[in-house]
Each structure stands twice: as C-alpha cells, then as structure tokens.
Amino acid sequence: MSVNTNEPQSQSLVAQAAAEIKELLQKLERDNPNPEEAEQEAFVSAAITPTKKKRLINALKEGGQGAIEEFLDNPYLNVAIRIIEGWRNP
Numbered sequence: 001m002s003v004n005t006n007e008p009q010s011q012s013l014v015a016q017a018a019a020e021i022k023e024l025l026q027k028l029e030r031d032n033p034n035p036e037e038a039e040q041e042a043f044v045s046a047a048i049t050p051t052k053k054k055r056l057i058n059a060l061k062e063g064g065q066g067a068i069e070e071f072l073d074n075p076y077l078n079v080a081i082r083i084i085e086g087w088r089n090p
Contacts, residue, residue, distance in 0.1 A: 013059040021080045041083050053087045060084060
C-alpha cells in the first residue's frame with residue numbers, strides 16, 4: 001500500500017489557488033458586474049503565472065476535482081473548474 005506524502009502539500013496549493021481564483025473573479029465582478037464566461041477565463045488566466053498553472057494542474061491530478069470543490073463557494077466553483085480544465089487541455 002503506497003501513501004501519497006504530497007497530498008497535504010497538494011491540498012495547500014489547491015486551497016491557495018482556489019482562494020486566488022475566487023479573489024480574481026470577485027475583482028472582475030467589481031469592475032464588470034456581468035462578465036461573460038470568456039472574460040472570466042481570460043482575466044484569471046492572464047493573472048496566473050504559467051508556473052503556478054502547472055503546479056495547480058499537478059496538484060489537481062493528485063487530489064482530483066473534489067480537492068478544489070471543498071475550497072470554493074458555489075458561484076465560483078464551475079468557473080474555476082472550467083478555467084483549470086482549460087489549462088490542462090489547451
């Protein structure tokens with residue numbers, strides 16, 4: 001039986017990224033109360049560095065989609081998952 005010693009680190013990274021994505025989406029909503037999906041994705045993608053995107057993708061591979069679901073409020077959940085999936089499958 002193998003134990004994933006990176007799981008706490010992955011969860012921490014996912015939590016940080018989820019908080020950052022949520023903050024970015026809230027900032028966009030303050031400037032543009034009704035952003036289109038494409039605007040949300042472009043705004044967040046432009047603000048997150050490529051290195052951070054790769055680390056987040058790897059963390060999600062280890063923790064699964066459920067890892068991000070537990071850190072985001074419902075209104076931001078679907079957008080964040082679509083954004084991350086877009087990074088994973090460009």
